[in-house]
Amino acid sequence: MALFQPRSDKVAVSEVFDELRTLPFMAKRRVVLIKDADKFITDNRGPLEKYFDKPSPSGTLILTVNSWAKNTKLAKKLTAMGSGAQLFEISEIKANRLPAFVIDYARSKHGKNISSNTAYLLVEFAGLDSGRLASEIDKLAVFVGEEKTITVEHIEALIGHNRMFNAFGVIDAMTAGNTAAAVGRLRNMFETDKNADYTTVGAFAYHFRRMFNAKAMLEKGAAQGQVAGKLR
Known part of the structure; x- marks a missing residue:
């Protein structure tokens, strides 16, 4: 061609x-x-x-x-x-369908399995653009090599580690009531990571969801060790 x-x-x-x-x-x-x-x-x-x-x-x-x-x-x-001649009409994928898109794309394009929770995490980190999600899956497929399943650990290692670490810094400053430090660290994230506008909210959402899950487990009487193990 x-x-x-x-x-x-x-x-x-x-x-x-x-x-x-x-x-x-x-x-x-x-x-x-x-x-x-x-x-x-x-x-x-x-x-x-x-x-x-x-x-x-x-x-x-x-x-x-x-x-x-x-x-x-x-x-x-x-x-x-x-x-x-052919006319193809392609509509934008709705946000609530993106995890399913991630699962289908990983399976059909690369023969990789990915769970619903892992797909949801990838959407949080990479954003709502289906093209960007496909690109991240392509990179993950190469990263995992012969492994058949893309896991949360793979996503954290390849995509989310630095952003999660930086997000923790912002959250720690917010928790301590240090507004200036929180804003400064957030500004630094945007200056040093060209993709921060897509991923920062996802990283924060990931952390806060884990915090809320931990709180819910503790309120139901779960032991601290059990909560820590669940959230690893």
Whole structure:
């Protein structure tokens, strides 16, 4: 496959058509991928309509857009192409479905198992972006090697250790009533970790949830040693 991936705001429609109509060299097809193509389509609707009438037999045009009006002439031409064209509609994954996405992706892409609690922890650390979650799972799959299961320990070791340590520092300062130190440490987290805006809240949530679980266990009469063992 020969891939051409220009910027949507920099490429001319004639250049796109030239790429699509050029026979691929040492490849079965020539593919043109244009991301964020909404304005590109608006600016070149007429030429695209003509191309849809007679597309290149050896070229594949992929356009990603934020919206696709199905009542336009271009959309109707796409439908009329039948099996020669496909429209994929991808909706954003809701937050409560992200742990299930993590589990399914780890299993289908890498053959790795991951529990619901572990998947929830990964979402807390990595944030609500499915692409970022997939990237973190890819790294975890390499990290665990031949092991079949991704565990909480793996996530803490690869993703969460430093953030958890820094979060503890902020929480300790808050508990001690040292507002200046808490704010200073939090500011340092954002300055030294480019991903802190995605992960800081997750790290805090992880710690506070463990604290609340410990409190609930103690109120139910659990021994301190039992609580400590449960939270390790």
